[in-house]
Amino acid sequence: MSGIDFRDMLGKVAGLNGSGPGPARPAAPDMAIPRQARLSPVVTVGLVRVADGAILVASGAAVHGAYLSTTLGFEWVYAFAILIVSALALVAFQAAGVYTMGALRSFFRSGATIAAAWTLVMLALAACVFFLKLSDQFSRVWLVAWYAAGLGGLLVERFLVGRYVTAMTRAGRFDRRAAIVGGGQPANEIIRALQTQPESGIRIIGIYDDRDDARSPSLVDGYAKLGTVSDLVEDARENPIDLVIFTLPISAENRLLEMLGKLWVLPIDIRLSAHASKLKLRPRSYSYIGTVPVFDVFDRPIADWDHVLKWLFDKVVGSILLVLCAPILLLAAIAVKLDSKGPILFRQRRYGFNNELVEVLKFRSMYVDQSDATASRLVTRGDPRVTRVGRFLRKSSIDELPQLINVVFKGNLSLVGPRPHALQAKAQNRLYDQVVDSYFARHRVKPGITGWAQINGWRGETDTEEKLQRRVEHDLYYIENWSVFFDLYILLATPFALLKSDNAY
Structure with missing residues (x-):
């Protein structure tokens, strides 16, 4: 399912501009955080990764400058080693799972993981130096000092990042404001699945459904039905909404097309919950919100x-x-x-x-x-x-x-x-x-x-x-x-x- 494919299909339902004003409806919960104030988890994690690499390179170069430059001068073999080892360390950190929002918030967990990964990388470097008989090329004091300086720098950085990310998380700056389209039991299932994952970064603002209350209850798992899909378009113009999750089954093609014909003009991500589908595909066929599988329909352009x-x-x-x-x-x-x-x-x-x-x-x-x-x-x-x-x-x-x-x-x-x-x-x-x-x-x-x-x-x-x-x-x-x-x-x-x-x- 791609955005382009859906747009071709939406041509069949063009001209749906929503209905006129209807009866009074519940007010959406507070969504006062300005759209531009939201922080991107993707960019935040990327910046931390860049900072890790910069700390390792800078600490290696600083130790070399302080200890060896006066006697040996600049040597390319050290520069090459610093860059290669720093790159390998970032790969090790990625494999160890320290580049997630949860890891950034937990200093002790991520700090211990980083210390272990950095130690393994430096031990691997020492082993290479020994077995390849390169000990005369590298100073052992430099290796030990770089290990200590790099680890110290990483831990200080992660402590500061942890405090910042925790504060911004509590302030809701990383939250993705999500609206659920479609009520009833499917909506209840997706809401509960998201609520079991406190680190998903999803803040549900409410439910929208074109069906009446007899088929779609006005309250699902504590969340009010705020109106129809046309109301959602209006609300998204006034308040920041980042994500819309459809709980309708794929078989409801006409309803999906009608609703998407109204929503795709918004600068938001649109996902179709796989909970609502009886079609079971390979895990790689889905994208995920936390661990909740969804189908990508539209992506917000120019994001992160x-x-x-x-x-x-x-x-x-x-x-x-x-x-x-x-x-x-x-x-x-x-x-x-x-x-x-x-x-x-x-x-x-x-x-x-x-x-x-x-x-x-x-x-x-x-x-x-x-x-x-x-x-x-x-x-x-x-x-x-x-x-x-x-x-x-x-x-x-x-x-x-x-x-x-x-x-x-x-x-x-x-x-x-x-x-x-x-x-x-x-x-x-x-x-x-x-x-x-x-x-x-x-x-x-x-x-x-x-x-x-x-x-x-x-x-x-x-x-x-x-x-x-x-x-x-x-x-x-x-x-x-x-x-x-x-x-x-x-x-x-x-x-x-x-x-x-x-x-x-």
Whole structure:
């Protein structure tokens, strides 16, 4: 089961936008932890692994510098040994199971395991030195001192990491907020399976089901039914939800497709509980939440290390571009000020990640008394609302350059991503989300200054439904195929795409 396969099937149920307001429903429990405040266990464990390697390399080099450098100078054989032994130690630590959130929280358990693994690695090194008759190549004092310094550094690091991870766990910073879709006995089984694993990191917020209370009780194992799947979509826009677990059987294909048709536009992980399936597959066929087997349906795009890489790309490259473009920004600001009365910058609220509203900065390109903050009327060729300087700025896309401030300082835009659209933007007098059923799926990632659609010619006016459809198709392709190299390619291709600016005015 893959996300792409499901999306092909979801085409059959396109157009499901949820129902209107219904009767009052129970309020979800407190989910006040901001989405951006959640810490990734994957990234945390990875950083600890990097820190372990750095400590071992640094301690080996420090002991060599303090004890041997004055007499022997730098020798490559020591550098080679430090790198190889440190790498082997990380492999041993991984095999010993010290790179889990549970191990990070337990200093005494992980400390003892690390001490044993590091001792075995150093004993193996000593054995190699002895049997290969390399004792004249390595100082025994250096070996013993590195062993002691490395172990001491690792234990101090694990003590500090343990205190930090424990504190963050108690604060709920590692929790994945999960919603259960489907009630009754299957929901009860998955809830109890998760509750028996206190280290799963799952915090269940409630249950959602399209069935009435006669078929789906309002309370399952202490968790309230908070509404329908349409209500879940609404709640996920207001509160951070990381994971949705379906308890429906695979045989309920039509119900699954109908519900997935509403949920896949959200930036969340979607899993199908294997508890609800009578089909028993090999263990490797499943992914696991703790020890609970599930089928992967959709994954949140650009998560964990991908999120870190994209953040670094935006900050580093964005800062460089901001410095390089500073003269252009200055000249454009002067031109705007001299051309017409009003502020230099135009601030407009647009849809950002997960439909959150963000304030986007642009050079003002319209007369102040004719500005359209909600973009209820699209700019057309020869639009009299556009100033003389504004026409050039829009044609060249220089009016977008202040958004580098959004990227570098505010963090609500990326360099590359689906372009943020204005609140009342329309195609053929219909709001964008009314034209394209999968429109909100483009908001599963942070919007960008430029994007895959823009360099492929789908920029400027969206006066027809077909133009908007093609733009959204390109945006979704970008989300599904993201990589740092893809971002770099789009960024490098953008200046050449601007030379073909027939649709920009």
